[in-house]
Amino acid sequence: VVISTLVILLAMYTTIIERTREIGVLKSLGASKMFIVSVIEKEAALISALGVLFGFAISVIAKYMIEATTRLTIDLQIKWLMIAALIGLLGGIVGALYPAFRAANLDPIEAISYE
Secondary structure (H helix, E strand, O other): OOOHHHHHHHHHHHHHHHHHHHHHHHHOOOOHHHHHHHHHHHHHHHHHHHHHHHHHHHHHHHHHHHHHHHHOOOOOOHHHHHHHHHHHHHHHHHHOOOHHOOOOOOOOHHHHOOO
């Protein structure tokens, strides 16, 4: 969980660096710090939700493949799937907090002139 949160932090930080000029333009047009944070957090939540759905799909496929090729039975319980989904979503949201606040505190002039 910690490693996945750090991976999300690094990925979001990289996207913030790549989009520094766009963030600067938004700030120069009057976007508030909380607007910038909310946009980045929503993006991270969406990416995390897609990751959770992809993980669920892989789990179901793996379950059927294992059950078809071996005598093992796998019981995917809704309770544990929901816990995994919650951990995945929270990890994504928490991992994006630092990059989001860093982006919100960029100076618009420096951000626009960033190369």
